[in-house]
Structure formats: C-alpha cells, structure tokens
Amino acid sequence: MLAIDVKKRQGAFALDVAFAAPSAAVALFGRSGCGKTTLVNLVSGLLAPDSGRIELDREVLFDSARGIDVAPERRRVGYVFQDPRLFPHYSVRGNLEYGARRTRAQPRIDFDRVVELLALGALLERRPRELSGGEEVLPYLERLRDELKIPLVYVSHQFEEVLRIATFVVLMDRGRVVAQGDVASISLNPALRELIGDDAIGAVVDGRVVAIDAKTRFAEVAIGNGRVNIAGEALAVGQPVRLQLLARDLILALEVPRGLSVRNRLRGVVASVADDGHDASLVRIDIGGAQVIARITVQATEELALREGTLVWVLVKSAMLRGHVFHGPAAALDV
Amino acid sequence: MDWTALSDAELEALKLSLSVASRSVLFSLPPALVVAWLLTRARFPGRTLFDAVVHLPLVLPPVVVGYVLLLLFGVRGPIGAWLNDAFGIRLAFTSAGAALATATMSFPLMVRSMRIALENVDRGLEAAARTLGAGFFDRFATVTLPLMMPGVLAGAITAFSAGLGEFGAVITFVGNVPGETRTLPLALYGALQTPDGDAAAARLAVISFSLGLAGLLVAEFIARAMRKRLGS
Numbered sequence: 001m002l003a004i005d006v007k008k009r010q011g012a013f014a015l016d017v018a019f020a021a022p023s024a025a026v027a028l029f030g031r032s033g034c035g036k037t038t039l040v041n042l043v044s045g046l047l048a049p050d051s052g053r054i055e056l057d058r059e060v061l062f063d064s065a066r067g068i069d070v071a072p073e074r075r076r077v078g079y080v081f082q083d084p085r086l087f088p089h090y091s092v093r094g095n096l097e098y099g100a101r102r103t104r105a106q107p108r109i110d111f112d113r114v115v116e117l118l119a120l121g122a123l124l125e126r127r128p129r130e131l132s133g134g135e136e137v138l139p140y141l142e143r144l145r146d147e148l149k150i151p152l153v154y155v156s157h158q159f160e161e162v163l164r165i166a167t168f169v170v171l172m173d174r175g176r177v178v179a180q181g182d183v184a185s186i187s188l189n190p191a192l193r194e195l196i197g198d199d200a201i202g203a204v205v206d207g208r209v210v211a212i213d214a215k216t217r218f219a220e221v222a223i224g225n226g227r228v229n230i231a232g233e234a235l236a237v238g239q240p241v242r243l244q245l246l247a248r249d250l251i252l253a254l255e256v257p258r259g260l261s262v263r264n265r266l267r268g269v270v271a272s273v274a275d276d277g278h279d280a281s282l283v284r285i286d287i288g289g290a291q292v293i294a295r296i297t298v299q300a301t302e303e304l305a306l307r308e309g310t311l312v313w314v315l316v317k318s319a320m321l322r323g324h325v326f327h328g329p330a331a332a333l334d335v
Numbered sequence: 336m337d338w339t340a341l342s343d344a345e346l347e348a349l350k351l352s353l354s355v356a357s358r359s360v361l362f363s364l365p366p367a368l369v370v371a372w373l374l375t376r377a378r379f380p381g382r383t384l385f386d387a388v389v390h391l392p393l394v395l396p397p398v399v400v401g402y403v404l405l406l407l408f409g410v411r412g413p414i415g416a417w418l419n420d421a422f423g424i425r426l427a428f429t430s431a432g433a434a435l436a437t438a439t440m441s442f443p444l445m446v447r448s449m450r451i452a453l454e455n456v457d458r459g460l461e462a463a464a465r466t467l468g469a470g471f472f473d474r475f476a477t478v479t480l481p482l483m484m485p486g487v488l489a490g491a492i493t494a495f496s497a498g499l500g501e502f503g504a505v506i507t508f509v510g511n512v513p514g515e516t517r518t519l520p521l522a523l524y525g526a527l528q529t530p531d532g533d534a535a536a537a538r539l540a541v542i543s544f545s546l547g548l549a550g551l552l553v554a555e556f557i558a559r560a561m562r563k564r565l566g567s
Contacts, residue, residue, distance in 0.1 A: 081462075085462075
C-alpha cells in the first residue's frame with residue numbers, strides 16, 4: 001500500500017497529489033512535465049515535499065505535521081533512474097553488491113537469482129564503460145516483479161508500457177491526479193482519452209489462454225464470457241494474458257453476423273453510450289465480468305438505436321497482446 | 336671534482352626538500368578535502384570571504400604568509416606557545432615549521448584542484464548511492480572520493496612539486512638552518528651569495544627544474560590514467 005498526499009512547489013510548477021494505491025505494481029502515467037518524476041523523487045526521499053504525508057506499507061516515510069522525514073538511505077526504496085547510473089569505478093558485480101550490502105531488508109534476495117533473472121552472468125566482472133548499454137529495462141522489471149514479487153512504482157508517458165507493467169494506474173496531468181484505479185478501469189476512463197488521444201484508447205482486459213491452434217499457432221483467450229483469438233508466440237494454455245481491444249477496432253452488431261471475415265465475436269450488453277465530442281459515440285459494453293469500449297459513428301448509434309441495456313455482438317478486428325499478466329494476484333503482496 | 340657531483344650539504348637540502356614537501360602534502364590533504372567540500376557543496380554565511388581567505392596565499396607575498404605564521408606559530412605566538420606547552424611541539428626553526436609554511440602556501444592549489452574534481456562528480460551517482468542505503472560518510476568514501484581521485488592526486492602532486500621550491504614563507508617563518516630548514520631553494524639562494532657558489536647554484540637549479548617538470552608530468556599522467564579507468 002502506497003498512500004500519498006503531498007504538495008510541492010518547484011518554481012512555477014506546483015505538484016498537489018493524493019492517492020492510495022493498493023497494489024504492488026503501480027504506474028504513474030502522464031505527459032512529460034506532469035510531475036511524475038518529481039513524485040517518485042518524493043517517494044524515494046531525494047526531494048522533500050513542502051507539506052503532506054507519504055506512507056509505504058504502513059511505514060510513515062514523510063509527515064510534515066509530525067516532523068517525520070526518513071532519509072533516502074533509510075527508506076529501502078530502490079530507484080531505477082531513467083538515465084543509467086552505474087558506478088564507473090565498480091564492476092557490474094560491485095554495482096549489484098553496493099545496494100545488497102547495505103540493505104536491511106528481510107528476507108534477503110539471493111544474489112545469484114538476481115544475476116540469473118537479469119541475465120548478467122557473463123557481464124559480472126565488467127566495468128560499466130565496457131557495457132554496450134541501450135537495452136530496454138522493462139522486460140527485466142517485469143521479471144523482477146513476477147519472480148521476486150518486488151513491489152514497484154513505474155513512471156511512464158507511454159501507455160503501452162503501463163499496460164505491460166502495472167496493476168494500478170495513477171493518471172497525472174499538470175501536477176495533479178486526474179484519475180486512479182486498476183488498469184481495466186483506467187483504460188475506460190475519459191480522462192485517459194485526454195492524455196493519449198481517441199485512436200489509442202481501448203479496453204484492457206485480463207484473460208487466460210484456453211487453447212492453442214496446432215496449425216496456426218493462434219491462441220484462444222477467454223475474456224468475459226467469450227473468447228478471442230490472438231496471434232501470440234510462446235503462449236501456453238492456462239497462461240494469464242492481458243489484452244487490449246482498441247475502441248476503433250471494435251464493430252457492433254445487433255444480430256449474429258454472417259458471411260464476415262471477422263472471427264472474434266463477443267456477446268454483450270450496452271452499459272453506456274457517450275458522445276466523444278468528435279462526431280462519434282463511445283459505447284461501453286459489458287461482456288460479463290469485463291467491459292470493452294467501442295468507438296462508432298453517431299449515425300450508427302442512432303440506426304442501431306443503441307442505449308443502455310441493448311444486447312449486442314462485439315466484433316473484434318484485432319486484439320493486441322499487452323504483455324503476459326503476472327502470476328498470482330498482486331493484491332496478495334499488500335501488507 | 337666533477338662539477339655535477341652533489342656535495343653533502345646539497346644532498347641534504349634535496350632530501351630535506353623532499354621530506355618537507357611530503358609532510359606538507361600529508362598535513363594539508365585532509366583539511367583541503369574538507370575545505371573543498373565546504374566551498375563546493377555547503378551554503379553558509381561568509382562563504383565568499385572564506386573562499387577568499389583560503390586563496391590568499393596565492394596572491395600575498397610569501398614573506399607576508401611567513402610573517403603571519405611567525406606571529407601565530409612562533410615561540411611567543413598564541414598557537415605556537417600553546418603547542419609548545421601542551422605537546423612540546425616546536426615549529427619555529429624546525430623542519431615541521433618548514434612543512435607548515437609549505438603547506439600553507441600550497442593549500443589553495445590543492446583546494447582548487449579538489450574543488451574542480453568535486454564539481455565534476457555526477458551528483459546523480461551520489462543520489463543513487465543514497466537510495467541504495469549509503470549514508471553521508473559511506474557515500475563520500477565509496478562514491479564521491481573515488482570519483483574525485485584523479486583531481487585529488489593531481490592536486491597533491493602539484494602541491495608537492497610546488498612545495499619543493501617554497502622559499503619566501505619558509506625563510507621568513509623558520510629561517511635558514513642547515514639540515515633543518517635549508518631546503519633546495521634556500522640552499523640555492525645561499526650558494527648565490529657565496530663567491531664561488533655558481534656551480535652549486537647551477538646544480539641545485541637543474542635539480543629543481545627536473546623535479547618540477549617530473550612532478551607536473553606525473554600529475555597529468557596519473558590524472559589521465561584514472562580518468563580513463565573511470566570511463567570518462
């Protein structure tokens with residue numbers, strides 16, 4: 001549990017945020033300059049809020065009212081900086097051990113395990129200047145999250161990254177929290193549209209692989225009370241996966257369509273219809289335990305007489321695989 | 336006798352210079368580090384004045400520095416008298432006093448070099464060390480100081496080389512005592528004052544010249560090698 005309620009002024013910029021993230025993989029999402037990095041610096045202790053309170057797993061890290069400000073070196077909050085920050089005078093091993101030697105965290109994470117997860121075995125004795133660099137960090141963070149159950153707060157201005165890493169999302173804009181919630185609910189939140197644009201929005205649905213076609217290697221994934229087929233390499237039956245169904249890729253029909261190339265269809269009930277302000281309707285459809293969102297023209301909405309409660313078929317042109325969903329509910333990590 | 340052969344007195348002056356310069360560097364290294372840190376990182380009232388005072392030996396006539404040292408550390412000076420009474424340490428007319436005078440003169444050189452080194456330390460790395468659990472002194476010893484090392488060593492060697500030749504402050508503070516305070520430049524000056532001292536003066540000048548050049552080259556070489564090791 002990460003509970004934050006802080007204010008911080010930096011020149012003309014004012015950060016004023018409050019949220020409580022119940023889950024272990026939190027993403028702070030917003031445009032550049034919205035205050036995400038400042039917020040992470042406040043959590044790590046490298047910056048101090050002007051006022052407020054920061055609580056992590058029932059430990060108060062900062063409380064201006066009670067005069068508490070735990071030093072960064074005592075917070076046990078690791079920080080993967082955006083710019084690579086390796087100590088040039090230590091080997092890779094020395095860099096890894098630097099933090100390991102100083103942590104009071106229990107249980108200790110096995111050094112060899114981390115080396116294996118991060119695939120660093122061959123690089124251990126090298127100096128940072130002998131490394132090529134430029135590798136993507138995200139897959140390694142996913143591994144640490146899944147295998148070692150390390151709670152994390154991830155900062156990003158790319159929603160695709162958020163979909164891969166997070167269970168809980170905090171949307172930020174101009175120093176404020178505009179929405180917060182689990183990934184599925186945030187994916188349907190109108191505030192997200194403001195940030196990533198009409199074409200990028202789409203419901204995020206967590207499902208499970210139920211079958212794999214031996215010939216085409218397409219995976220059949222159960223979501224809500226239906227199934228969709230996706231092209232996914234290295235998927236296995238039973239595996240949890242996270243899909244994104246872009247609003248612009250969904251087609252709605254009142255009857256079971258015939259003679260169509262689209263093979264993915266889901267049965268659902270219209271939950272709401274809203275005007276998107278650009279001559280299109282945003283229709284939310286309940287597909288049984290999950291919601292998807294479709295963007296269709298206003299004319300189509302009128303012709304089909306779509307309103308709350310209308311039974312529809314949702315045709316999915318394509319479903320995008322957005323990372324394998326981590327094993328075990330993240331909430332189990334909460335203290 | 337070969338004119339290049341050093342006399343016992345000259346050899347003594349050379350050894351004394353090396354010893355005085357080494358001790359001056361050792362004494363001034365820790366306080367120079369603290370002062371460099373204060374001037375670079377700390378914000379306190381009077382910082383500009385403090386900065387100026389530290390750099391005074393660069394602009395003052397060395398004789399003035401020697402005179403001030405004499406007033407403070409002489410047998411009757413407030414600090415000198417106390418050192419003598421409390422610890423039996425005598426600085427006036429001793430090689431320890433010569434080291435103090437040399438250290439005072441080269442102190443700004445050392446501070447300057449360390450300051451530049453400290454300003455170039457990536458503070459992001461210190462922040463990273465902090466989040467990894469390293470407290471102030473831990474971080475300084477394991478991150479800041481190693482990253483400053485090229486500058487610290489270069490500064491120490493430059494100060495050492497300059498210290499070999501300190502004249503004005505030494506002769507004013509501790510005089511010209513053979514075997515105790517008569518360092519290379521003092522011996523050279525003495526040789527010039529004697530009617531047939533030309534050859535001796537030339538020898539001492541060559542030694543001074545060689546040591547100075549060697550010191551500067553070694554300082555540069557070490558700084559380069561270490562920077563390369565640090566990957567910058």
